[in-house]
Amino acid sequence: MRSIAEQVRAMKRRWPEFDVAHQTADRIIWFGPLVGIERPYQMMVEYGLPIVQDSTEICRRFPLVRVMSPRLELRFNAVEEAPLPHVYFDDKDLTFSPLCLFDPDQNEWTGDDLIAFTTVPWAADWLACYEGWLATGRWFGGGRHAKRDEKGAA
Amino acid sequence: MNKLTFHGPLGPNAPLGEILLAETAIRIELPPSLHGLAVDRFEAVRNHVERTDSLLCDRVRIFYPQGSMAIRATIKSRRRSDGYDIDIVAELILPPDTRPAVVLDMLFEAINGPPGSKYHGMVERQTRCVTVYYADGMHLDITPTLLIDEHDPRRSVLFHAKPEEPHQAHRRLLMNSFAFCEWFNDRTPIDLAFVEAYRIKANALYEARADADVVPVPEHSTEVGGKSAAVVALQLLKRNRNIKYLSRKGLRLPPSVMMAKFSGDAAVPGSSISGALYAIIEVALGTLEAADREGCVADVRNPRCADDRFTDRWPENLRAQKIYIQDLNLFRDQLDALMSSGLTLSEKQDLLIAMFGESPARSVIHDYSASLGRAVESGQRTVAPSGRIIPAASLSAPAILKPASAQAKPHTFYGAAWRRR
Numbered sequence: 001m002r003s004i005a006e007q008v009r010a011m012k013r014r015w016p017e018f019d020v021a022h023q024t025a026d027r028i029i030w031f032g033p034l035v036g037i038e039r040p041y042q043m044m045v046e047y048g049l050p051i052v053q054d055s056t057e058i059c060r061r062f063p064l065v066r067v068m069s070p071r072l073e074l075r076f077n078a079v080e081e082a083p084l085p086h087v088y089f090d091d092k093d094l095t096f097s098p099l100c101l102f103d104p105d106q107n108e109w110t111g112d113d114l115i116a117f118t119t120v121p122w123a124a125d126w127l128a129c130y131e132g133w134l135a136t137g138r139w140f141g142g143g144r145h146a147k148r149d150e151k152g153a154a
Numbered sequence: 155m156n157k158l159t160f161h162g163p164l165g166p167n168a169p170l171g172e173i174l175l176a177e178t179a180i181r182i183e184l185p186p187s188l189h190g191l192a193v194d195r196f197e198a199v200r201n202h203v204e205r206t207d208s209l210l211c212d213r214v215r216i217f218y219p220q221g222s223m224a225i226r227a228t229i230k231s232r233r234r235s236d237g238y239d240i241d242i243v244a245e246l247i248l249p250p251d252t253r254p255a256v257v258l259d260m261l262f263e264a265i266n267g268p269p270g271s272k273y274h275g276m277v278e279r280q281t282r283c284v285t286v287y288y289a290d291g292m293h294l295d296i297t298p299t300l301l302i303d304e305h306d307p308r309r310s311v312l313f314h315a316k317p318e319e320p321h322q323a324h325r326r327l328l329m330n331s332f333a334f335c336e337w338f339n340d341r342t343p344i345d346l347a348f349v350e351a352y353r354i355k356a357n358a359l360y361e362a363r364a365d366a367d368v369v370p371v372p373e374h375s376t377e378v379g380g381k382s383a384a385v386v387a388l389q390l391l392k393r394n395r396n397i398k399y400l401s402r403k404g405l406r407l408p409p410s411v412m413m414a415k416f417s418g419d420a421a422v423p424g425s426s427i428s429g430a431l432y433a434i435i436e437v438a439l440g441t442l443e444a445a446d447r448e449g450c451v452a453d454v455r456n457p458r459c460a461d462d463r464f465t466d467r468w469p470e471n472l473r474a475q476k477i478y479i480q481d482l483n484l485f486r487d488q489l490d491a492l493m494s495s496g497l498t499l500s501e502k503q504d505l506l507i508a509m510f511g512e513s514p515a516r517s518v519i520h521d522y523s524a525s526l527g528r529a530v531e532s533g534q535r536t537v538a539p540s541g542r543i544i545p546a547a548s549l550s551a552p553a554i555l556k557p558a559s560a561q562a563k564p565h566t567f568y569g570a571a572w573r574r575r
Contacts, residue, residue: 034541038170038495086567100569108565121562124541125530131499132523140527143567
C-alpha cells in the first residue's frame with residue numbers, strides 16, 4: 001500500500017502543476033490542470049487510505065476524479081452514453097459526477113498503484129474521449145457498465 | 155513510420171488546428187484516382203474533338219490543363235457537392251479574325267457531335283468555354299483559345315460571347331494561363347517534410363475509403379502529397395469561398411485565379427497550413443482593402459501577361475468587393491479560434507462547419523475522435539506532460555516526452571448506466 005507521502009512525491013514529479021489543497025496522513029486532495037486533446041480542464045483528485053473502519057467514503061476505496069471547470073456538459077440526446085459517459089452519477093449535480101476510469105472487477109487499480117501514473121493519465125484519456133463524445137455523440141474509448149446489482153460495489 | 159512522422163508538421167504532436175485543416179483539405183480535394191479519371195476524360199475529349207469527321211479535325215494545336223488542375227488545387231465543385239471542375243484549354247488553329255461566338259460554337263459542335271455520338275447531350279456552351287458533364291458530377295470546362303505569337307507560346311486570346319448578346323458585344327481577351335501556372339508552381343516551393351506528412355494522411359484516408367467504382371491510377375497516387383502548404387491553403391480558401399457564396403444567389407464568386415495569384419504572392423517556404431492561410435489572407439486583404447479605401451475595385455493581373463486581367467468579371471462593384479473583404483476578415487478570426495487551445499473539439503467542429511461546410515467537418519471530427527478512442531482503448535497512446543493524448547501508431551522515439559509520460563497501465567472505463575431518477 002502506497003503512503004500519501006509517496007503519492008504526493010509521484011504527483012509532484014509527474015504532474016507538477018497539480019497543487020495539494022488538503023493533506024493529512026491518510027487523505028489528500030489535489031487541484032490541477034489537465035488536457036485531453038488541447039483544451040485545459042481544472043481537475044480535482046481526492047484519495048484516502050482505507051484505514052477508517054466501515055468508511056462509506058468512496059475515495060477511500062480508490063481515487064476519485066472530478067472535473068471542476070469548465071463544467072461537464074450534459075447531452076441527453078447523445079447517440080451513446082447519454083447524458084454523460086462513464087461517470088458515477090452524482091444526483092445532486094450531474095456535472096460534478098466522479099469519472100469512472102477503471103474496472104474494479106479486473107483489479108486495474110489497487111492501493112499499490114501510484115495515482116500519478118494511473119488515475120491522472122486515465123483521466124486525460126477520459127477527457128480526450130469526452131471531447132470526441134461531445135462532438136459526435138459517440139463514445140470511442142471502450143469500457144463497460146456495471147450491472148444493476150454491481151452498482152453498489154462500483 | 156519514422157521520427158519525421160511524429161515530429162513532422164502534421165504528426166500526432168502537431169497543433170490540433172493544423173491536423174484538422176489538413177484532414178479537411180484531403181476530404182475536399184480531387185483524390186488521386188479521380189485525378190487519373192480526369193486525365194483519362196481529358197484525353198478522350200481531345201481524341202473526340204480531333205476525330206476525322208470533327209469540325210476541328212487537325213485544328214487543335216494543344217490541349218492543356220489550366221487553373222486548379224494545373225496547380226493541383228482542384229476541390230469539389232460548389233455547384234455539386236460530389237463533383238469536380240476540371241479546367242482545360244483547347245488551343246485551336248483557326249484564322250485569327252474568327253468571331254468569338256463562332257469559335258465557341260465550333261468547339262461545342264465538335265464535342266457534342268451528332269445524335270448518338272459519345273458526348274451528345276452532355277455538353278453545354280457557356281460564355282467562355284464549353285462544359286462536358288458526367289453522371290458522377292465531374293465536369294470538364296474546355297476553353298478554346300488561339301495562339302497570338304508562336305514565338306511566345308501559350309500567350310493567347312480566349313473568347314467571350316454570350317449567345318443572347320449581339321456579336322458586337324462579344325470580345326477577345328488576352329490570356330496566358332500556362333505561364334501563370336508556371337509562375338505559381340515556381341513560387342510555391344515544396345517542403346519535403348510537409349509533402350511526406352500530407353501524403354501519409356491522404357493515403358490513409360484513401361485506403362480506408364477505397365471505392366471499387368473508381369478506376370485506380372497508381373502513378374498519380376504518389377503525386378497526391380506533392381503539394382506545398384500554400385496549395386493546400388489555397389484549396390481551403392476556395393472551399394470557404396464556395397461555402398460562403400452558396401446562399402448568395404446571383405452573386406459572382408471571387409475568381410479562383412485571383413486567389414491563386416494572392417497565394418503565389420504570399421508563398422514562403424514552410425510547412426504550416428495555417429501559416430500559409432494567414433499569409434494569403436494578408437496579401438488578399440492588403441490588395442482588396444487598399445482598393446476599397448481608394449473607392450475602386452481591385453485590379454489583379456497575370457504576372458506573366460500584364461493584359462491578362464484576372465479581375466475582369468469580379469468584383470463587379472464596391473459592394474461585391476466589400477462582401478469578400480468581410481468574408482476574409484471573418485475567416486481570419488475563425489482561423490485564430492481554430493488554432494487556439496482554448497476550445498473543445500466540439501467547438502472546433504462548429505468552426506470547421508462554418509468555414510468549410512458540414513460534410514467534411516463532421517467526417518474529420520468523427521474520424522479524429524474514433525482514432526483517438528481506438529488509441530485509448532487499446533492503450534496505444536502516450537500521455538504528454540500536459541495530459542494531451544497522442545495516438546502512438548506513428549511513434550518511434552518520442553524524445554520530446556518525459557520518460558515518466560510513457561504508457562500508463564491499461565484500464566477499462568466503467569460506471570453505471572444512466573437511469574432517469
